[in-house]
Amino acid sequence: MSRLSILVLVGLISHALKAQTPPIDLEWTALRWFGNGTGVITHDPVTNEHLWALQDDINTLNANDEVKLPFLPDGSDVAPAYPDRFNVGSLDHLVDLTVIDSVPYALMAHQNIGGVVQDQYWHLFAGAAELIIQSPEEDLLDVGLDMQVEADAIYVCGSSMVGTANNDRGRSIKTDLQGNVLWDVLWDPVGTDALGRFSSVVVLGDTVVMAAFPLLVLFDRNTGTFIDTEDPAALTPPLQGDARLVAGSDRIHWACIQGNTLHFGYWSFTEGGTGGGGGFFQTYATPPAGLDVVLGENGEWWIGTTAEGQGRLLRVGTDADLLSTSTLYASITDLDFVNGKLSITGKLDATNPTSYVLVGTPQP
Amino acid sequence: MRTAITSALVASLLPSFLQGQTPLVPVWSHTWPYGQEGSFNSMPWRDNHVAVDPITGLVHVTVDDEFEVASTRWDYLFTFAPDGIDLTPAPPPLLGSPAPNPMAFPANQEGTASLMARDGKVFHARERRNDTYGNVGSVHCHENGPRWQLSLGRDLFGSSDARLLVDEHGTIIFRRTQDLNFGFFALDPNGWIQWSRNFTGMLEFDCAVIVSNEVQAVREGTVHRLDRTTGEPLGTYPVLANQPITEISSNGTDLFFCYAGGNGSITVEERTISGDLVWTRTVSTGPPDDGNLPFDLEVDPAGRPWVITQLGIYVLGSDGGAEERFVYGARINDVAFSEDRAYITGMLDNAGNTTYLIAVDMDLTTMVAEQAYEPALVLYPQPASTTVYLQRAGRVHSARVLSISGQVISTLGAPFDRVNLEHLPVGTYVLELTTDQGRSTHPLVVAR
Numbered sequence: 001m002s003r004l005s006i007l008v009l010v011g012l013i014s015h016a017l018k019a020q021t022p023p024i025d026l027e028w029t030a031l032r033w034f035g036n037g038t039g040v041i042t043h044d045p046v047t048n049e050h051l052w053a054l055q056d057d058i059n060t061l062n063a064n065d066e067v068k069l070p071f072l073p074d075g076s077d078v079a080p081a082y083p084d085r086f087n088v089g090s091l092d093h094l095v096d097l098t099v100i101d102s103v104p105y106a107l108m109a110h111q112n113i114g115g116v117v118q119d120q121y122w123h124l125f126a127g128a129a130e131l132i133i134q135s136p137e138e139d140l141l142d143v144g145l146d147m148q149v150e151a152d153a154i155y156v157c158g159s160s161m162v163g164t165a166n167n168d169r170g171r172s173i174k175t176d177l178q179g180n181v182l183w184d185v186l187w188d189p190v191g192t193d194a195l196g197r198f199s200s201v202v203v204l205g206d207t208v209v210m211a212a213f214p215l216l217v218l219f220d221r222n223t224g225t226f227i228d229t230e231d232p233a234a235l236t237p238p239l240q241g242d243a244r245l246v247a248g249s250d251r252i253h254w255a256c257i258q259g260n261t262l263h264f265g266y267w268s269f270t271e272g273g274t275g276g277g278g279g280f281f282q283t284y285a286t287p288p289a290g291l292d293v294v295l296g297e298n299g300e301w302w303i304g305t306t307a308e309g310q311g312r313l314l315r316v317g318t319d320a321d322l323l324s325t326s327t328l329y330a331s332i333t334d335l336d337f338v339n340g341k342l343s344i345t346g347k348l349d350a351t352n353p354t355s356y357v358l359v360g361t362p363q364p
Numbered sequence: 365m366r367t368a369i370t371s372a373l374v375a376s377l378l379p380s381f382l383q384g385q386t387p388l389v390p391v392w393s394h395t396w397p398y399g400q401e402g403s404f405n406s407m408p409w410r411d412n413h414v415a416v417d418p419i420t421g422l423v424h425v426t427v428d429d430e431f432e433v434a435s436t437r438w439d440y441l442f443t444f445a446p447d448g449i450d451l452t453p454a455p456p457p458l459l460g461s462p463a464p465n466p467m468a469f470p471a472n473q474e475g476t477a478s479l480m481a482r483d484g485k486v487f488h489a490r491e492r493r494n495d496t497y498g499n500v501g502s503v504h505c506h507e508n509g510p511r512w513q514l515s516l517g518r519d520l521f522g523s524s525d526a527r528l529l530v531d532e533h534g535t536i537i538f539r540r541t542q543d544l545n546f547g548f549f550a551l552d553p554n555g556w557i558q559w560s561r562n563f564t565g566m567l568e569f570d571c572a573v574i575v576s577n578e579v580q581a582v583r584e585g586t587v588h589r590l591d592r593t594t595g596e597p598l599g600t601y602p603v604l605a606n607q608p609i610t611e612i613s614s615n616g617t618d619l620f621f622c623y624a625g626g627n628g629s630i631t632v633e634e635r636t637i638s639g640d641l642v643w644t645r646t647v648s649t650g651p652p653d654d655g656n657l658p659f660d661l662e663v664d665p666a667g668r669p670w671v672i673t674q675l676g677i678y679v680l681g682s683d684g685g686a687e688e689r690f691v692y693g694a695r696i697n698d699v700a701f702s703e704d705r706a707y708i709t710g711m712l713d714n715a716g717n718t719t720y721l722i723a724v725d726m727d728l729t730t731m732v733a734e735q736a737y738e739p740a741l742v743l744y745p746q747p748a749s750t751t752v753y754l755q756r757a758g759r760v761h762s763a764r765v766l767s768i769s770g771q772v773i774s775t776l777g778a779p780f781d782r783v784n785l786e787h788l789p790v791g792t793y794v795l796e797l798t799t800d801q802g803r804s805t806h807p808l809v810v811a812r
Contacts, residue, residue, distance in 0.1 A: 021554075021556050025554075026512050026554055026555045026556060027512055027513075028512060028513045028514070028515065028555075029512070029513075029514045029515070029555060029557065030514070030515035030516075030517070031514070031515065031516060031517065031547075031549070031557075032517050032542060033517070033541045033542045033545065033547075033562075034542070060520075060542055070464075071515070072462065074510060074513065075512075075513045075515060076461050076462050076502070076513070076515075077461070077500055077502065077515040077517065078462060078463070078464040079464065080464045080494075081494045081498060081518065329557070348557065348560055349560055352562055354560065354562070356557070
């Protein structure tokens with residue numbers, strides 16, 4: 001074995017990982033010694049290749065950008081020595097990522113630190129096209145929070161500040177697959193218990209549904225016209241928080257964190273809301289942080305979050321019945337479910353920035 | 365517990381029954397007419413490894429696909445029963461990790477860094493040269509096909525070999541990490557990470573071993589003790605006066621260390637699990653060139669340390685009291701043990717292009733040849749244009765000529781003393797013989 005120069009042994013970092021193994025047959029795992037818990041994983045449904053995005057917070061590959069780490073379907077690392085990266089300027093970060101037939105769609109956040117007012121805005125990338133999303137009045141704060149890529153359009157959501165400070169509105173934009181705006185709507189939460197932002201977006205038939213919990217806010221898919229609001233949990237006090245949504249065939253499944261409790265449930269046009277409290281929750285010793293939900297097979301869906309220093313993976317039935325709970329390493333930051341494979345990314349352990357991604361097939 | 369004084373006395377009283385340099389006599393052997401991979405990280409033997417599954421008894425060997433039957437020149441995985449019967453499926457599995465742009469990666473830039481087997485699973489660590497610098501590492505589990513893999517990313521220095529240890533609890537992996545640190549990872553047999561431990565700083569770990577419920581790993585003369593179950597540190601102890609350790613091994617209770625002295629010698633030590641010296645012995649090896657440098661240390665089931673160099677194997681007594689140098693072929697690449705046999709793989713001759721796997725009896729009285737070594741088969745002339753003649757001591761049951769990709773070209777009839785080559789185009793072929801000792805293959809070169 002070849003040898004290196006002797007340098008000082010600086011220290012030793014370790015972590016024993018106690019896990020209740022998730023009910024999946026593991027196919028591949030990747031570790032990288034950076035990323036610090038901001039990873040995003042996506043699985044191309046056409047090529048079956050994976051793209052893992054990690055912040056290069058140790059400046060090893062591309063200083064502080066999110067690097068794109070491609071993997072073949074079997075987990076083979078095919079990243080070049082200096083991978084491609086996401087970068088729209090200083091203080092940027094990747095919010096959401098989808099790849100379909102090798103075309104990447106990315107939602108990024110950016111703060112213009114060179115401005116007199118340090119404006120924040122979104123960047124939507126649809127392949128090579130870029131759409132910059134700002135407030136109707138410039139120099140105000142805009143935050144993109146979620147993206148949903150459908151066969152014919154892209155839906156993004158978040159918030160835009162309107163007029164004066166502390167006047168946030170929920171905002172949603174529909175574009176074609178080239179990033180051309182088809183509609184752009186603002187929603188004022190005044191008079192409701194909701195915060196002024198849309199934390200998640202899904203499409204259910206002809207309706208686009210935004211999460212502004214305790215409410216679901218419904219818009220016409222074709223025109224962006226406001227339709228109505230719904231309270232899927234109907235809890236008292238109201239369930240406020242940044243919920244995540246995923247659409248099934250006729251139901252919208254949701255998860256939302258309030259305090260130390262992770263609530264979950266579903267809503268449909270015909271059944272109304274079920275879940276939240278009443279057995280449809282998990283309570284932890286510390287407040288869960290981060291949240292993602294994905295639709296699995298046979299009506300199942302999966303929730304990933306981080307609580308008590310561990311990633312938490314919940315397998316949920318179509319009726320929001322909790323099928324299993326698992327722990328996984330130090331955190332779960334993103335989930336993906338494509339072509340029968342569940343992908344999970346997060347931090348490996350709490351004491352260093354090591355990131356993991358794993359892909360496997362759920363057990364029956 | 366033995367003491368250093370007691371063991372030294374025992375060693376001094378042992379008869380020196382192992383003397384000289386002795387050719388090994390295989391119980392069975394197998395050869396491949398390829399595998400002489402060129403240099404990659406100054407490790408020409410990188411691709412050629414052997415592992416024995418302690419549960420099934422199967423013997424696995426990796427051989428470089430030198431003829432590029434697979435365009436990326438990966439490694440074949442061959443499997444043999446303990447009696448030498450070739451159990452390799454057809455076509456043989458190819459192990460490898462694909463490059464981002466295969467056209468930009470010359471051959472010999474990907475290889476098997478470590479090979480282990482247990483309970484039907486074959487674990488192989490791989491390193492691949494990156495496009496500009498550094499190695500890309502991965503660890504794979506193969507069980508009747510690919511089972512799982514772990515991607516370890518880039519090592520900036522390009523010097524790392526991902527190394528594997530395997531026991532009933534799973535796999536221990538250790539390798540340099542991307543940010544210049546060094547990581548240990550424990551995986552269960554299904555690939556789930558059980559614990560990780562990251563050592564900061566740029567020092568490299570040379571080697572590690574599982575002993576009792578500990579992982580003991582060495583770098584720069586210090587042994588780091590980790591709890592096998594949790595990875596928690598259990599302390600350190602110094603060895604060999606801060607000399608770089610070449611290898612570490614264990615007999616299940618004690619540890620054995622070896623390092624190459626600068627004057628053509630190898631020093632071997634036995635220590636207790638807490639680092640107390642039991643015995644130390646220095647063996648003269650000749651000129652300290654690459655061929656005489658130890659690159660592996662194994663302890664056989666009888667407790668004897670085997671120090672492995674390219675040019676020979678030094679087998680010491682279990683108390684360090686004597687040594688014998690065994691030789692076979694032109695180069696020894698790897699050694700693995702079952703309960704009663706040693707399996708050795710390497711290159712048969714420097715001029716040729718042949719990889720061998722041999723099984724030798726662990727009983728030294730039969731392992732040592734009583735007569736001069738004779739090759740099991742002589743083919744002449746080589747290359748040949750019309751006819752090649754076979755001269756072999758034992759009985760041949762059948763013989764076939766195969767293409768290098770394994771297709772049967774012709775089947776020979778008795779008495780198996782010659783092969784007619786007139787109908788074969790110029791090229792390299794494989795002569796496959798089935799004898800009392802099993803099946804063996806031999807290169808056959810047609811030139812006109």
